[in-house]
Amino acid sequence: MLSTNIFAQRSMFIYRYFNLQSYSFESSAMNQRLIIIRNMGKTSSECHAILDRRREITHKQRLYAFKEYHRSSRSVNRIPSKEENLQPKQNSTSRQMHNSFSKEFRENALVALHQIPIDAKLHQKRSTLTLNELKVLEPFDLVKSLSKLSMNCKLAAAIRWTSTNNISPKNFLPNTLALNANVSFRLENASLRPPYYSAQRHLVTKSNPEESINSNDENSIKTNGNPPFRLPENNVMVNENITDKHVSDNNNNTTLSTTKSRNTPTDPIQIKVDNSSKIQHILQKYPNPKNTLHNFYQILSEELKDISLKCSPIYKSVLPKNKTSAWTCTYHIKWPMNYAIMATEKTKLRASTFAACKALEVLSEQGKITPEGLPLIYNKEEVKKIKKQRQSKVEFDKSTIQNMENIIQVFSNNMLPTINSTNFTDYKEQSDELVTGESSFLSNEPDFLGTAKYLAREKIILPISAYKEAFIELLLNNNCVIVKGEPGCGKSSRVPQYVLESWIRDETLSDNQLCRIAVTQPRRIAAISLANRVASERNEQVGHIVGYQVRLKSKFNPRTGRILYCTTGILMRQIQSDPHLKKFSHVVLDEAHERDVNTDILMNMLKIALKHNKSLKVIVMSATIDTASFSDYFDGAPILNVPGFSYPVKKFYLDEIESANLHPKTLKMCKSDNPEVVHEEVAALLKYIHKTRPEGAILVFLSGWEDLVKVQKCMFPSQDMVVHLLHSKLKDSDQYKIFSKPPPGIRKIILATNIAETSITIDDVVYVVDTGMHKDNIFDIKKGINVIDMEWISKASANQRAGRAGRCSPGESYHLYTKEKYEELADYSSPKILNSSLTRVVLESKVFSNNMNAGDFMNSLITPPEKAAVQKAVDDLKQLELLDDNEKLTPLGKTLVDFQLEPGLAKAMVNSVVFKCTTPIVDIITLFSSETDIFGSNSLTDKKSIKDLKSAYSKSSDHLALMRIFEKWLELNEEDPYSADRFCRNTNLVSHKLEFIDKLKNIHHGYLQNGLYDVLPLSDNFSDNDELVKAVLYSGTGTVLEHRNWDIVKNRLKTNVNVLVTRNNHKASIGQESVNFKRNRFPTNFMVYMNETRSNIRRTTIVRECSLIPAISVLLFNNKELEILEPDSEDTIGDNLVIIGIKNTKLEFLCDKEHASLLLECKRSIDLSYKYLIHQMTYTGGKNPEILQNWNKILEELNKILLRHRVA
Structure with missing residues (x-):
């Protein structure tokens, strides 16, 4: 390190060089000089003469002063010159000038020179000053004249001199220098510490590494062999190594601090670059290392609002022993730690490239840079801290507190003794045999219409016609036959007729032997069109011998029908009440190659049924089936290959x-x-x-x-x-x-x-x-x-x-x-089974397999799904209380199997009976579960009109809006069908789809009426409370969107934004047809929804329907337990606040300590009452008038709470 005397000598020559009588500095523009000289009373012509003369003097003085300095100081940092033999003529002049310098000037020149190697781009032009101001700033003028001085360096010297002259820095400097907002802020708010507490970090020489400047005292800088260099106390630290990031939240008045500041000076970690293979690796990863590094710290400085974090290369010419010139490039980086990274090469370009590569290597090793070259500012702990500081706060007024106390009192005094005496697990003692109570429309034996009626009829010859006898022969001798038929061979229309004819030709069968053939199709249109085609070929009416059944539509006479074309789901529903298919003699599984979930499950059920029903025969058909695997699955079933006929x-x-x-x-x-x-x-x-x-x-x-x-x-x-x-x-x-x-x-x-x-x-x-x-x-x-x-x-x-x-x-x-x-x-x-949600499949499999372990049942499929997918489905069903800990169906689970809905939606329907808002919940679930779009064909393109229509019925809830539109149509349709049609035309609604929804709604009502014991009536006492309806919907789905007004995008914090996060912590967008699309004001941070879909095409998660719900609904109607979480040691949530969490979720709330305990007790009272009522409705069927009366009291108090917290 350079000694104090060397600094003094350098200061002397700087003074000699820059001619302090000039009130301008070398980097000033021409017009600035003219203005300054005019202020001294010079005319225009005199100004130009002075400027011309000044240029000559400056050039000569520069050459002489610096050469004299280098020779007198014998500095190793010698500047090469063409005039090498130039000798200083007066060596004593240096000492005289040095002694004549004021102590203050020497000290401040020393301070400034400590900070010379800073980004030259920060060099600011001096503003126009008055003559008096120029006189005050003469020494600062000298310092500022140095090229490549940083703003911090100039600021330091300026602060020192303004304080010496009793001028307030914060009032004077912002007007004098072109300071940015950040520097001005630091100037006014920084603590009174010396401006350059770690000046030594920038002075590293190879000649004497032991010489260093220590800063053990905050107000002093020590040099080797010299007394401490004291700095004034009333100074502002302007070059602090800042790694703090403070973000102020206007809404919550919260300050975020993600990294602790270092208030004590530290030496930079010096890293010298070696020409290693790692440099080449970095060059491959970041082809433009300098641009990447500069951009990295540019983004960092903007994010952390600290301009001093920017970095630029500092070059120095060196003359090694071999006399070959070289350049040293140094990068001083201050984040994530304080580093001085140096590289010495023959050219500036190579030196800067190698130094930049080393800096990027350091950042990569510390995990602070992305492959795209962006800074990774926030780690997981810091993001977690940000979330905690912005948690939603739940507050209760006196009335709400009184309502919760009333609920607790009613429950404790009047309901708790009865509930405690109830055994909620006694259903385990019952038989595992499952009876759904589903009555089959196929209960009657078909009438025999004569042999001729059951023979196959073929108007035209198809390729499969030549294989008729071979097929019948195989079927008579085997219980399962695999038919591989090429497209166009006629298998879908002819094989069922061949099956019927084989039955009438089988002489071994008794006269009363059943013959009823189910032919499954994956789609409604296929089942209906094939039934029509076959009936037409046989010259019969559809439904007589050949008919069809699809959802909500059937043409089949059980007394005469023999061939039933149906969807796969219809046959699976039949299996629920008839697991071994006693009502059918044959099952034809068509289009098996499509391998949808129902097809794979049905194949497994047919395989089981074949073992228990020896009279059952199964035919598996497809055009592109993997015949070997299917034959093996059905225990070596014979294969019939039928070539197809098609024109070229x-x-x-x-x-x-x-x-x-x-x-x-x-x-x-x-x-x-x-x-x-x-x-x-x-x-x-x-x-x-x-x-x-x-x-x-x-x-x-x-x-x-x-x-x-x-x-x-x-x-x-x-x-x-x-x-x-x-x-x-x-x-x-x-x-x-x-x-x-x-x-x-x-x-x-x-x-x-x-x-x-x-x-x-x-x-x-x-x-x-x-x-x-x-x-x-x-x-x-x-x-x-x-x-x-x-x-x-x-x-x-x-x-x-x-x-x-x-x-x-x-x-x-x-x-x-x-x-x-x-x-x-x-x-x-x-196969679709590998890529589908298994929650509903596992629930229904419990009926099919008589409570077989889910993993064992799924492993018996032709293509077993992943174990993780099966286990997730089991866990979800346990959370919904549809399976117990032993993976057996609970009474509620047995009831919901018959509902033909997603388990969560089915549970919400049952909950609507408990909370007495049945009709709106049934309507909402029917509308949103049917996958039927009630709007016209332009609904995909005219989403704004749909949003506007729904907004007229509800401003904050898609569920309530669509329900009210549907109920409006029902009302008009009952009064005047023509008015209902007019309403549909004006609102782009499709009447036949609304009629379909109406039929499906009645079926869902039937599930509740037939599937539950008559413990509670299907009541609508509280259906007018919108908050209760949305809360009950949430009690089944358990899905909620969380809104927050901040986000971290590409590891940069953004505030005053609207971000929505799903239950799985995925960012989501609301569909354009939603009433909440582009919502700016959020009176609550939570929205209930049913479905979320990730579109890889649009690269976003989309929620198309949602409803705002208050935080109290999320807490009271969640199907998980609440818990009071212990705050971390770094949490600063306040002495009277605690964190309430919902188990197994990331939802957390701030709440007053006393109110939190009251809330948990209130939810416990509601949950235990609900559990008792569900047990009675699905298992015992017993009524307790006292319990029901007290439950009504609880509901009244609960409704008061929800109405008080309703969302506008």
Whole structure:
């Protein structure tokens, strides 16, 4: 380190060089000099003469003064010069000038010189000063003239001199210097400490590393062999190594401190760069290390609001022993620790690059930088601390406290003795045999109509016709047969007839032997259309011998019917009341290759039923089935391979389509991993086919409803074509339009999803357009949410789609992906059981398997799901109290199995009976669980109109708004159906969908009436209390969105924002159709919702329906226990406050100590009363008038609490 004498010598030459009679400094602009000289009374011409002369003098003085200094001081930091032989002429002059310097000037020059190596970019131009101010600041002028001086350095010297001249720094300096807001703030608020407590950090030399400046005394700087250098006490610390971050919350008046400040000076950790392989690794990771490092600290300084954290390289020319010039680059970084990182290379560029790489390496090792080069400021503990400092606070007024005390008193005095004497686990002593009470519509034995009525009838010969006898032979000799039939072979329409004929031809059967055939289909339209087709072939009415049953729609006569086409879910519901399928003789499982959840579960149940019902026969059919695995699953069942017949189909891939030049976006998309339908290019291809190809219908496979609507809008208007949509959300009559024949000269175009891939045949389809993708709803086990993603189809699906074009004539298929992409596709689609939520499946499996262990049951499936997914489902059911600790169904669980709803929603319906608000809850659950959109076809595009309509019925709740719209329609429909139709037209509602909801609502009411003991009536005494309705809904779903007004984005804290977090701690967005979309004011921080969906397409979690609920509802109606948490040692929540947490969640609230204890006792009283009533309603059926009377009192007090906390 340089000694004090050397500093004094340097100060002397600085003084000599800069000519203090000049009231300007070298970096000032020309106009500034003119202004200063004019203030001295000079004319304009005199000013220019002075300036010209000043330039010459400055140049000469610079050359002489610095050379004289270097030779006299013999400094190792020698500056090379062309005039090497220049000798100082008066060595004594240095000493005389040194002695003539005032003590104050020497001290302040020393202070300033300690801080010279700072970012030159911070150099500020001096403002115009008066003559008196210039006289005061003459020494500061000298210091400021130094090039590359930092603002902190200038500020230090200025503070020293202003204090010497009795001028207040905070009043004078901001007007003198172009200080930023942060420096001004520190100037006014920093503690009175010396400005450069750690000046030694910037002075590192190689010549004498032992010499250093110590700062053991806060007000002194010691040098080796010299007395302490005292600094004035009344100074402000302006170059403090600040690592604190303070963020003020205007709402909560909370100050956040994420890192403790270091108030004591510390030496920087010196790191010298070696040319190692790590540098090359950093260069690969961060190709522009200097830019990355500067940007890193720029962002850091903005986030922590500390400009001193910015860093810039400091260069110094060195002359090593080998006489080869070199450059040393030093980076002084102050976060996360104080480092001085140096690199010496032949050029400035190499030195700065290596030093920057080393700095980035240090940041990477400490985990403070992202792969993108952004700072990681907040660790998990700091984020946790921020959350705790911003927790919601629950406050109760006197009336609410009185209501809670009344609830506790009523419960303790009148209900607790009875409840304590009740054994809630005595149901375990009952038989495990499950009886759902479901009465079957197939209870009667069908009438025998004569042999001729049961023979197969074939109007046309299909490929499977040649295998009729072989199939019947296999079926007569085996209980299970696997049929692999190629597309178009006729298996779906002919095999059920062959089964019927095999029964009538079986001579071993008795006369009263049952014959009833169930043929399962994965979709409603397939079941209905096939029943119609087969009945037509047999010249019969639908429902006579061949009929169908789908949800809320049936055409089947139990007295005469023999073949029942039904959805998979219908047969599974039958199994609940008839586990061994005694009401059926045969089951045909069609389209098994689709491998949906119900199909896999049904196969397992059929396998079990075959063991217990020896007269049952099972036929498994598919077009693209993995026959070996299915044969093995059914104990080596024989396989019948039926080749299909189809006319030749010519395939065109994207790189082979003549109009490929019209599809540049699609071609580019095929090369990416994220498939996406390019709607305008699909429409362009349809136009090309329509204009250039002979007549014939065009079938287009798209991924979903949104794509169907958008492609239709992109299509060209034409009078010689008609467009039909095929989607499950359309009513049946609209879906049947695809089978209609258009007039001559009119081309039919069908825009469909994969619903048209199997089971249905459209006779006049000649051309197929395959986009090659579909939307898949996948359950993410780790995140606990459904994820909608666009995925490529399998090769089997691609072939199925192409085969639709050759059913009735030669056809063509156009695939909007390349041949190369086709080869990359998977052979088959993965089973849905691997990607689905298993909560409802596990609950229903308890009925199917007679309370078998869930893991054992799932392992018996053809493709077992992950153990973690099964265990999560079991844990969720235990939390809902539907399974006990031994994984057996509770009485409530046995009741809810029959509800055909998600377990949480079914429980909310039962809770509505307990809390006496049945009708609104049943309406809400029916509306939001049916997956039926009651709005018109433009609901996807005109979401603002939907929001406006709902907002007219509720400003803060989608659930209440939709319920009131539905009830309005019910009211009008009962009074005047024409008024109801007019209401639908004016509000874009679909009447037939509302009628469907009305039928489904009655079924749900029936679940409550038939599934519960008559302990409590289905009452609506408190249905007018909106807060109670929302709270009961929350009691079943247990899902709540939490609002907060802060966020950490890319590790940067943002305030005054609206952020919503789901139960799984995922950030979410509210759908555009919600009444809470883009809400700015949140009277409460909580919103109940039913479903959340993660869209990988939009890269966001979306909640489409939600309702604001107060914090008191979250606390009292949560199905988990409350607990008072002990605050951490660093928590500063206040002496009278405690933290209330909801177990197994991240929800925490601040509350007064006394009120917290009262709240916990109140919730305990409500929970135990509720548990007793549920036990009576689902198990014993006993009524206790005294308990019911006191429960009414509790409900009255509870309703008063909720009304007082209602959300505006």
